[in-house]
Amino acid sequence: MIPEIGHFALILALLVAFVQGTFPIIGAARGNAAWMGLAKPAARAQFLLIVLAFFCLAYAFAAKDYSVLYVASNSNSQLPLQFRIAAVWGGHEGSLLLWALILSLWTVAVSFFSKHLPDDMRARILAVMGLISIGFLLFMLTVSNPFERLIPAAMDGRDLNPLLQDPGMIFHPPMLYMGYVGFSVAFAISIAALLGGQLDAAWARWSRPWTILAWVFLTTGIMAGSNWAYYELGWGGWWFWDAVENASFMPWLVGTALIHSLAVTEKRGSFKAWTVLLAICAFSLSLLGTFLVRSGVLTSVHAFATDPRRGLFILIFLVVVIGGSLALFAWRAPKIGRGGKFDVVSRESFLLANNVLLAVAAISVLLGTLYPLFLDALGGGKISVGPPYFDSVFVPLMAPAVFLMGVGPFARWKQAPLPELALRLRWALGVSVATAIVLPLILGQWTPMKGLGLFLAFWVIATTANLLYQRLFVTGKSWQTQVKAASRSWWGMVIAHLGIGIFVLGVTIVKSYESEIAVRMHPGDVAHLAGYDFTLNGVKEVKGANYSAARGEISVSRNGVQKTVLFPEKRLYTVTNMPMTEAGISPGILHDLYASLGEPLDDGAWSVRIYYKPLVEWIWIGCLMMAFGGLLALSDRRYRLQKRRAEAN
Amino acid sequence: MALKARHKRFILIAIGLALVGLAATLILNAFRSNMVFFYTPTQVVAGEVPQGTGFRIGGLVVANSLKRDNDGLTVRFAVTDTLKTVPVTYKGILPDLFKEGKGVVAQGKVGADGIFVASDVLAKHDENYMPPEAAEALKQANAKNNSMQSNAALAAPK
Numbered sequence: 001m002i003p004e005i006g007h008f009a010l011i012l013a014l015l016v017a018f019v020q021g022t023f024p025i026i027g028a029a030r031g032n033a034a035w036m037g038l039a040k041p042a043a044r045a046q047f048l049l050i051v052l053a054f055f056c057l058a059y060a061f062a063a064k065d066y067s068v069l070y071v072a073s074n075s076n077s078q079l080p081l082q083f084r085i086a087a088v089w090g091g092h093e094g095s096l097l098l099w100a101l102i103l104s105l106w107t108v109a110v111s112f113f114s115k116h117l118p119d120d121m122r123a124r125i126l127a128v129m130g131l132i133s134i135g136f137l138l139f140m141l142t143v144s145n146p147f148e149r150l151i152p153a154a155m156d157g158r159d160l161n162p163l164l165q166d167p168g169m170i171f172h173p174p175m176l177y178m179g180y181v182g183f184s185v186a187f188a189i190s191i192a193a194l195l196g197g198q199l200d201a202a203w204a205r206w207s208r209p210w211t212i213l214a215w216v217f218l219t220t221g222i223m224a225g226s227n228w229a230y231y232e233l234g235w236g237g238w239w240f241w242d243a244v245e246n247a248s249f250m251p252w253l254v255g256t257a258l259i260h261s262l263a264v265t266e267k268r269g270s271f272k273a274w275t276v277l278l279a280i281c282a283f284s285l286s287l288l289g290t291f292l293v294r295s296g297v298l299t300s301v302h303a304f305a306t307d308p309r310r311g312l313f314i315l316i317f318l319v320v321v322i323g324g325s326l327a328l329f330a331w332r333a334p335k336i337g338r339g340g341k342f343d344v345v346s347r348e349s350f351l352l353a354n355n356v357l358l359a360v361a362a363i364s365v366l367l368g369t370l371y372p373l374f375l376d377a378l379g380g381g382k383i384s385v386g387p388p389y390f391d392s393v394f395v396p397l398m399a400p401a402v403f404l405m406g407v408g409p410f411a412r413w414k415q416a417p418l419p420e421l422a423l424r425l426r427w428a429l430g431v432s433v434a435t436a437i438v439l440p441l442i443l444g445q446w447t448p449m450k451g452l453g454l455f456l457a458f459w460v461i462a463t464t465a466n467l468l469y470q471r472l473f474v475t476g477k478s479w480q481t482q483v484k485a486a487s488r489s490w491w492g493m494v495i496a497h498l499g500i501g502i503f504v505l506g507v508t509i510v511k512s513y514e515s516e517i518a519v520r521m522h523p524g525d526v527a528h529l530a531g532y533d534f535t536l537n538g539v540k541e542v543k544g545a546n547y548s549a550a551r552g553e554i555s556v557s558r559n560g561v562q563k564t565v566l567f568p569e570k571r572l573y574t575v576t577n578m579p580m581t582e583a584g585i586s587p588g589i590l591h592d593l594y595a596s597l598g599e600p601l602d603d604g605a606w607s608v609r610i611y612y613k614p615l616v617e618w619i620w621i622g623c624l625m626m627a628f629g630g631l632l633a634l635s636d637r638r639y640r641l642q643k644r645r646a647e648a649n
Numbered sequence: 650m651a652l653k654a655r656h657k658r659f660i661l662i663a664i665g666l667a668l669v670g671l672a673a674t675l676i677l678n679a680f681r682s683n684m685v686f687f688y689t690p691t692q693v694v695a696g697e698v699p700q701g702t703g704f705r706i707g708g709l710v711v712a713n714s715l716k717r718d719n720d721g722l723t724v725r726f727a728v729t730d731t732l733k734t735v736p737v738t739y740k741g742i743l744p745d746l747f748k749e750g751k752g753v754v755a756q757g758k759v760g761a762d763g764i765f766v767a768s769d770v771l772a773k774h775d776e777n778y779m780p781p782e783a784a785e786a787l788k789q790a791n792a793k794n795n796s797m798q799s800n801a802a803l804a805a806p807k
Contacts (some may be wrong), residue, residue: 235742382687386756
């Protein structure tokens with residue numbers, strides 16, 4: 001009964017979405033206030049219906065209802081409750097439901113926080129989001145219904161893929177989807193502005209907080225996924241250039257470009273057409289990411305389904321959304337008009353260069369991800385493009401982008417004389433060049449790549465420190481007043497940029513100085529790595545809720561002093577009969593010590609892999625700083641004032 | 650030496666185009682030199698594979714072919730598409746889901762002795778899942794097998 005209620009709620013939600021997607025848009029075109037007024041209640045009703053559907057599915061999981069096909073395929077009676085709930089988005093159908101839920105959550109948020117928008121604008125935005133929702137609801141109801149019954153019911157479920165049975169599964173997908181789907185707001189605002197022909201600075205100001213919030217979620221989501229892969233996959237990598245990762249990284253790159261070009265559009269009125277195009281691209285890439293991950297075209301753990309009808313549906317949906325919005329852009333863009341003029345050397349030009357580099361980087365990722373698929377689909381044979389391609393493309397593209405990031409905040413809008421810039425940046429340049437030369441000499445083995453990485457990391461950190469210094473101490477006022485005087489969005493920028501520096505530093509150091517050994521160990525054997533002694537004390541059998549495991553105990557000491565104990569596990573999930581490596585990690589601010597069990601060899605020995613990962617945590621700390629910077633920018637007075645002003649009216 | 654606005658815009662556009670052109674060259678170059686092609690065991694045995702550059706093979710791990718060297722880390726196994734079999738060596742820890750009789754994809758180079766030295770071994774992600782490359786190799790072998798039966802004269806062993 002409960003699953004049928006969920007199914008019925010989805011059907012109702014689709015009907016409401018039709019109302020939300022059509023009447024307000026027509027009403028806005030004809031100036032019909034009643035039709036425009038339908039947008040808000042429809043958005044809220046749709047949200048409640050999808051929440052109901054989502055709870056019905058979650059209930060089916062919690063209550064172990066194996067007469068529902070999706071529940072039977074993705075959970076098991078022995079699966080702990082938190083993973084049974086997370087299993088709601090563990091497969092294809094449920095993750096689409098999560099997508100739709102999050103879309104309606106953003107829509108409802110827009111309906112509440114849009115009091116300051118003109119009625120026709122709000123009606124158009126909500127309608128565009130309703131149209132997107134139609135696509136997803138229709139998709140679920142036609143080819144991938146999460147509430148489909150299994151008759152007769154299964155005795156027990158087939159269990160969730162053991163790779164997904166991890167706390168990461170509870171946070172990572174919702175975070176990522178909040179980011180993906182969040183770009184739908186910027187997209188809808190752009191489309192609404194194109195439809196209404198209302199492309200002024202106000203449109204950029206509405207778009208900015210939504211875009212930043214989506215970007216914060218996406219950054220956190222990608223960071224959580226990277227961290228999860230690091231400890232779950234057992235080989236110590238944190239980024240694999242896997243097609244699924246690329247699917248989330250492309251919208252991030254374009255989204256990062258978008259938040260910067262939105263700043264220019266709001267403050268200077270320039271880049272309008274480009275900003276609209278980026279907003280369309282960011283969301284299109286999010287849709288493409290969903291298509292890549294969820295249609296089964298990829299050969300990856302995330303691609304659960306292989307049903308050609310689904311692929312066809314999403315493909316048509318993509319063509320309609322992307323093609324339609326680009327056509328609208330081509331039709332309306334000439335009316336947008338030119339923005340303010342700027343010089344060859346100015347803050348605008350630096351931001352433009354940063355935008356172009358980010359966009360080109362996104363295109364290069366797109367090429368590496370899609371070309372093998374196209375070639376395969378056209379019968380051109382199977383090829384793969386691995387990390388070497390992405391590495392060799394990314395360094396030359398991102399190095400100038402990161403360098404310009406240090407210069408940009410010092411440049412004035414419109415025109416920034418080069419000599420003045422050089423004068424202001426000379427100390428930062430000196431510090432970073434010196435560090436890039438000296439630090440590798442101390443740590444060992446100078447190479448151009450280490451030099452470049454360290455130069456960029458310290459360049460960002462030094463220029464940002466210089467920016468802080470000049471803002472706080474050179475103005476003649478006390479620094480306390482200056483701290484308060486600086487806007488939160490300025491602080492957000494400072495912290496996010498510092499985050500990039502920390503990130504680059506972490507990547508450079510871990511790539512340059514990580515070490516690993518793979519050894520055959522009997523209990524009592526000692527392995528040596530990076531000055532540490534790893535002693536395998538023994539391997540014990542332990543039982544988990546739905547798995548049995550061999551748990552190794554490895555004590556780590558340095559110069560005879562015990563530092564930590566690692567407990568790597570080799571699990572066997574009993575339902576799916578899948579083995580799973582669970583790494584033993586001792587995280588630290590300076591380095592991680594990481595061990596994973598390979599296989600049991602004859603005579604009681606184990607193959608063991610041990611890693612030394614210096615500054616690896618800085619990669620994720622850097623990402624969190626970027627996300628925190630975004631949150632600070634969001635809390636800026638300007639956005640609150642805007643709201644208060646609207647309420648006063 | 651104040652430049653006219655038109656000239657400035659022109660310079661900006663020219664610089665932009667030059668940079669985008671440079672980036673495109675760089676990307677396409679990197680792409681060409683890092684493409685990894687896929688071959689079936691039959692093609693490897695027939696010598697239709699590049700020498701000196703890496704490629705991927707896929708197929709099934711032959712039952713009882715897994716042997717371990719004394720260091721406990723170097724493994725030897727054979728990959729088959731049911732027609733031909735390629736011996737593979739790999740130093741390192743095999744993925745969790747590597748099993749004899751199941752699908753596998755390996756990336757590496759083939760030596761003069763015909764042994765495939767793998768730098769990476771990828772296995773399927775769950776019990777029911779076959780890596781597409783491995784499935785492709787079996788499909789091709791199957792098709793070839795059928796055509797051989799119908800035209801036995803052409804199927805002289807190499």
